[in-house]
Amino acid sequence: MRRLGDLEAEIMDRVWRWQKPSTVRQIVDDLNRTRPIAYTTVMTVADILHTKGWLRREKVGRAWVYEAQQSREEYTAGLMQAALGGTDDRHGALLRFVEHMSADDVQALDAALRAVHRPEADGGPR
Structure with missing residues (x-):
């Protein structure tokens, strides 16, 4: 994007x-x-x-x-996905990103991760 x-x-x-x-x-x-x-x-x-x-x-x-056609949040998420697609080390890029986040942003990220149901992470079918 x-x-x-x-x-x-x-x-x-x-x-x-x-x-x-x-x-x-x-x-x-x-x-x-x-x-x-x-x-x-x-x-x-x-x-x-x-x-x-x-x-x-x-x-x-x-x-x-x-x-x-789409929300600001969808646009921002697309930019974040595109940025992650620009590296072979997604884990490293995410780690560096999180290291620079404010405490409030870390809490918001944690809440977002908990709100999204990820069956593949539990070993179940998606």
């Missing part, structure tokens, strides 16, 4: 945060609060995100309305 570009990430951040269908105009207006950006630039990048499968869109009146 490839990481999102800067503007792609800014657009996806708003779509994920708002959790509702959004128009390019809404995204542009929000982006313009921190920096100037052209409507056509955001429209082009939103179209690219749609083509890549990150956004789904529906025509409402004359405007496209965009929604995320």
Whole structure:
């Protein structure tokens, strides 16, 4: 999985945060609060995100309305999987990752591992 570009990430951040269908105009207006950006630039990048499968869109009146195809958490998990796929020593990479985690993150990881039922770890069928 490839990481999102800067503007792609800014657009996806708003779509994920708002959790509702959004128009390019809404995204542009929000982006313009921190920096100037052209409507056509955001429209082009939103179209690219749609083509890549990150956004789904529906025509409402004359405007496209965009929604995320997957959650921010699914995106982050995909990046983590891709990073692990880049090494032959997954155990070592995971160990180094966990060594640098905060205590709160370690607790969250422990809770997530306990919440996921892993029958293959118990010797049973999956």
